[in-house]
Amino acid sequence: MSNATFSGCMLWLFAVAGAMAASGCSAIKSTDSFTLLTELPPGFSIKGEASYVPRTGEACTVPPRKGRNYPGLKFFEQKLSNDAQTARFEVPLTSKEGGCPLVLDSFGYEVDAKYGAARLDLGRDYTGIAFQDGTADSQNSSSPMTLQKQCEWFFRTIGPDRYIVKILQCKSVATPEQANGSVAKGPLQRAQLAGKTLKVVFDISNEEKPAVGDNWVKFPTGWKRCMGDSLEAPYAFCDGNKTDFKPFKMPDGRDCTVYPNCTE
Structure with missing residues (x-):
């Protein structure tokens, strides 16, 4: 497994002609941040967005964006x-940019995964992690x-x-250590993460399923596409007909x- 390390450095991205670009980074104190390890299967890429809100009790608002910098x-x-x-x-738990004390509210993932060689042969989904106030000793704070x-x-x-x-869908599930699933669905307490490591593991299921109901019939050799009213029928629901099927093309032709x- 190869490691792509973003150590002690935060990547700021901004839109220029539809592209994302980096605008700098700075060192982060470990007690005011946590390490987010994200394990990805082959063919995956991610973009992450950490979102910040005013600290509880603060009357200020998230400062407006200034050029490339967006405090929130x-x-x-x-x-x-x-x-x-x-x-x-390295994800900051707090931010003081713009003079308003901010705290991490959520970390959102944009997940892309390739299923074919063509540029558009990819699926995309969104998932994330929510955070809330808490105390450092209110729950198990083992790391990672x-x-x-x-x-x-x-x-x-x-x-x-x-x-x-293909359409990609990603959802949170409980690990064997999280039998009740409560930790899997969060929110997590920020105080539990200060100076620690949070690992997020993305897995891809070996079993694929039809995206539309009553379009395919499963056989021991695989799924067959129902004929519908004709070869040209765009939706072609099976509608009880499990003997007439039509060919299709793989992404590679x-x-x-x-x-x-x-x-x-």
């Missing part, structure tokens, strides 16, 4: 790799704490040639009759 948001990125990888981010994100592919066909496309094995 801090951005992180881990680029796609064909191998499994681990991103390491682990959160699990389970991702799944849902497939469907589009267009007159019935090309397979192969003509197939069963998914994901292509041929029976």
Whole structure:
């Protein structure tokens, strides 16, 4: 597994002609931040957004954006790799930019995953972590704490040639140590994380499912696409007909009759 390390440095991103760019970084005291390790399967990339709100009891508001600097948001990125990888981010728990004491409210992930060679052969979903006030001794503060994100592919066909496309969905699930699932769904207490490590593990399910109900029939060899009223029918619901099926194309252009094995 390769490691992409963002050690002690925060990546500020801003939009320029539709692109994200870095604008600098600074050292962060470990007692006022936590280390966020994000484990990604092969073919995954992420963008992270840490969102800040005024500290409890403060009457001020989040300072407005000034040029490249946005006190209420801090951005992180881990680029796609064909191998499994681990991103390491140092995430501030507080911010004093603009004169308003701010605290971390949430960390949102934009998750992209490739399923084919073409530029647009990718799925995207959003997930995240919520944070709240608390005390350092109010719960188990072992480090690293682990959160699990389970991702799944849902497939469907589009267009007159019935090309397979995939939709990515990622959700929080409990780890074996979190039998009741409460930690998995948060929110987490900021005081528990100061100077510690939080690990977020993204897994991808081996089983894929149809994205639209009553479009496919499952056989021992794989899924077959229902015929519907005709080859040209764009929705082609099975509607009880489990004997007539139509071919489709894989993202790489192969003509197939069963998914994901292509041929029976």
